[in-house]
Amino acid sequence: MQSSATGSHRGGATEAPPAKKVSMFSQPIAVWAVVFASVIAFMGLGLVDPILPAIAEKLHASASDVTLLFTSYNAVMAVAMLVTGFISSRLGMKWTLLSGIVVIAVFSALGGMSNGIWSLVWLRGGWGLGNAMFVATALAAIVSLSKTGVGKSIILFEVAVGLGISVGPLLGGELGAISWRGPFFGVAGLMVLAFLLILSLMPSRRKLAPAGTSAAAKKKTSLADPFRALKFRALRTFGIAAALYNFGFFTLLVYAALVLGGLGLDEHRLGYVFLGWGLMLAFTSVFMAPWLQKRFGTLASMVAMLLLFAVTLFVMAEWTTDKAVVIVAVIVAGAFLGNNNTLITTAVMNAAPVERPTASAAYSFLRFIGGAIAPYLAGKLADWFNPHMPFIVGGAFVVIASLYLLVNAKHLKHVDDVESAH
Known part of the structure; x- marks a missing residue:
């Protein structure tokens, strides 16, 4: 797959011009099946946000204990990303997606039956x-099945990410108001529906390889391939930058929810706050990020969005006890994160001459390391210092991410050259 993307700046094949004229939403039904399943899978990221205070209360856990629900989730995702290509190249995209869905459904249902914080963490x-198996494969599946080209396919995937992240807290808030167990059972049920849709609508393995796929692209992926991919400086740079900025992302997603819960927001209202955040993320992913990339270039746009996000975190640090300021800052931050997510995902797909699933796995491994450390660190910083410190440290990491991108700017310029060729 990657050979067709990178070939455009090496004299190889490029995508057919007519694809540029096709609407992003003119997709085969199989694409919509994967998109729907992606929305549900990404619900898991923010699903427990509105019920973190309730889980802490019902299971007699501390704030730092409940942050481990994100740490364990992201840590396993990071490590599992390294083997998703190995699995996918043997099972095929369809059965890797289905296997991931089954794992998500089983563990979310078991989570709903849990009676202790540590069993829930595990x-x-x-x-x-399960999410690693699904997420690492879903983007490649959408690109393979889509008729609209790589750029629009990535935007469509980010739409699914944004909707899942926004609907997750809403569902978590509504079902969590009944019982903290409700959101876990809700996702398990929705995943059964996603399983049936992909099973019936997604084509077989033989039909998934896009036209022009090279023989090398069809070979089975080894466990070492993601590590080999990280030898390419551009891909490694984006991965490290994402790990750094994820300290800010998950400080916002997890710690801000605990702060707002402490300021009196119940499950319903927390759900609506993060719904607003997710909708801003989804809207900018689709309508603003492509414009920024064309107008200012990928790197300049990413750095600007990261610095604006850092400012937002610093504002939250200054006014941590002001409920209105924190709510507005959370929602506004969604715009900066939506832009950055689309920009960096597109850049990663064009960063190195490796297959897209391999590039995605290598990048995601680094990215989710930051996501694993950040939630627990935020809780501990609040315990060790004060409630303001997690936002200060999260913002500082985001600033470092932007500086790291600028230091490596000369190694990243080619991603815009590749994108303009599509």
Whole structure:
């Protein structure tokens, strides 16, 4: 797959011009099946946000204990990303997606039956394993099945990410108001529906290889391939930058929810706050990020969005006890994160001459390391210092991410050359 993307700046094949004229939403039904399943899978990221205070209360856990629900989830995802290509190249995209869905459904259902914080932490790790199998394969499946080209396919995937992240807290808030167990059972049920849709609508393995796929692209992926991919400086740079900025991302997603819960927001209202955040993320992913990339270039746009996000975190650090300021800052931050997510995902797909699933796995491994450390660190920083410190440290990591991108700017220029060729 990657050979067709990178070939455009090496004199190889490029995508057919007519694809540029096709609407992003003119997709085969199989694409919509994967998109729907992606929305549900990404619900898991923010699903427990509105019920973190309730879980802490019902299971007699501390704030730092409940942050481990994200740490275990992201840590397992990070490690599992390294083997998703190995699995996918043997099972095929369809059966890797289905296997991931089954794992998510089983562990989310078991999570709903859990009676202790530590068992729930371990079960969230199992959920992360299923999510890794699904997420690393879903983007490649959408690109392979889509008729609109790589750029629009990535935007469509980011739409699914944004909707899942936004609907997750809403579902978590509504079902969590009944019982903290409700969101876990809700996702398990929805995953059964996703399983049936992909099973019936997604084509077989033989039909998934896009036209022009090279023989090398059809070979089975080895466990070492993601590590080999990280030898390419551009891909490694984006991965490290994502790991750094994820300290800010998950400080916002997890710690801000605990702060707002402490300021009196119940499950319903927390759900609506993060719904607003997710909708901003989804909207900018689709409508603003492509414009920024064309107008200012990928690197300049990413750095600007990261610095604006850092400012937002610093504002939250200054006014941590002001409920209105924190709510507005959370929602506004969604715009900066939506832009950055689309920009960096597109850049990663064009960063190195390796297959897209391999590039995605290598990048995601680094990215989710930051996502694993950040939630627990945020809780501990609040315990060790004060409630303001997690936002200060999260913002500082985001600033470092932007500086790291600028230092490596000369190694990243080619991603815009590849994108303009599509």
